[in-house]
Amino acid sequence: MAAPDATTRLYLLHGADEAGALALAAVLAEAMGADAERIDLDGPALAAQPGRLADEAATLSLFGTPRHIRIANTGEESLEALTLLLDAPRAGNPVVAIAPSVRTKAKIVKLAEDAGDAVACACYPPEGDDLVRLVIGMARDAGLRTNAAAAEQLIAVSGGDRGILSGEIAKLALYLDAAPDRPADLEADAIDAVGATLDESALFDVIDYIVAGDLAKVARDLPGVIADVTPSPVLRQLARRLLTLAEIRRDIDAGGPPAKILERHRIFWKQQAATLELLRRWDQRRLAQVIARLPAIERQVFGAGSAGHALAETELLAIARSAARRR
Template sequence: MKASRAEIERTLDRPSDSVRCILLHGPDDAGSRALSERLAKAMGADAERIDLDGATLAKDPALLSDEAASTSLFGGARWIRVRANGDEVTEAVEALLAAPQAGNPVVVIAGALKPASKLLKLALASPAMPAFASYAPEGREADQMVAGLGAALGLRIAPNIARRIFDAAAGDRAIVVQELEKIASFLDAGEGPPREVDAAVLDAIGAGEGESSSGALADAVLTGAARPAVEELKQLAESGEDGIPLIRAMLRRLLQLAALRADADRTSLAEATKAVFFKDKDVVAAELRRWNAPDLAMLVDRITAAQARLMESGSAGAVTASQELLTIARAAAGRGR
């Protein structure tokens, strides 16, 4: 059953026996994880969480329904969180939906799924399996997301400041939260009136600079700067950042570009990039000149597939990510400016 955001939030906030499984999918993996935390909160701090992965359930499909029907070792609440890679958990979820009883809520975080996905089709056909797709927020929605997260920490954030923070985090909700927590600590926020976050605060603590290390890599790749891309990969590897985080950063940038490309096709390049942080405007415009809408859609599919491969057990993450990104960089270099 396809659910709206309001519907999926109600389902997560108030678990019901009528719901066997909740499917959270879409390219914004951080958004899906954030939604799953609503279920964690609803179940209570003392609830037992069982974590399962797609590879395990692909080998033992009955395990999911067994865990859903089992009682907690400690006699309290219990719920199951599944990290899936595409359709590998379809048989396990089918068994769960067909089981005579379940009892424990199950949430599946599946990443980006194509319309032909067997798991997605299963969810859409079942009233006991609401499904919601998360996409990286854009424009005003992104600003409101940052402002809302900041308000919970005692911060008041204007739209232009929210956009700086969002762009610096490359749209990753988890990174946005980390930045906001750093700002809240700096301003000693939390009690009393909300603390105003302005450009001086961001400059003072180095937040909202408009470009993260992984963002610099994505820009080098998409503008065809192969040599700088190699150097960025080396530096990121030395700092321990490789594999899936880099692919996800690239996917976030591509989704941003796809939205801007659609705006540019409707209006103009200048109009579409008007809201882009000024330090990023030139490189974003260069990327949009290189890639048209169909090509960006192809890259989104390609990076989504690469992410799925990386999540498979035993995949050589760093090597796979580097090879994929450098292949795109070489293709971008052949496109000119």
């Protein structure tokens, strides 16, 4: 993607490593040039207007600069839009589709794999030694010399989330006054002084409260969960949870015994009753709306500086309040 082929219309980045997919998308954006125009779309919007993608891909920039298109939250509902894109007589602007909930056997993956002008790339979160090497490389790019022990410490405090890792490494580089042209050693004491602490148990609890619409518990626990870290872990984990519910909701709406569908999605039997209760409250339309909204919330949070935590709390409480109305 660093040297995109002019004949490639679609890059489909699918799999659970959304941060990795976004990093690949950023490579294409850089290759397009600093003056390139990026058009942002999302899967639910394309489901409502499937022809829009092919139109945008064929549209020339008013200023003659390159254009590229990025689709967030791409799922099977985008099949028609992607088919129209690949069947169109012309499409000069490359499309990157981020599909974190899509599996290898999905129809849109097969579409991309079978097309001569599309690329499908599976993105899975790195683990073990691969993740350690990734962190060391990320640190090096920021001007930080580190070793496996320090990398593992960063992984532990970030929960292995690449988005959090990137933010923590940026903070550490600032703390140590490091840059690629003036590298500094990254050691445990700096990570202890600056690093995030992520209570995964509390994180998953607050996600449960948001999705269930338990306003009192969200108001009680959310500030503590995001007090020492960015709101990103909550926003991204909420997105994963809602994407899972959306997949189950879609299968149930298509027909079939709910119990069998829950088993197919590997919902633990003790959680099946609670999951069905959530699905009675969350229909496909509302799931799509919130999933599409979460990336925009995260961008606003990052752009809000010190007010980001308050903005995240307000938005997450609004989502919980919406779920509460359906109780």
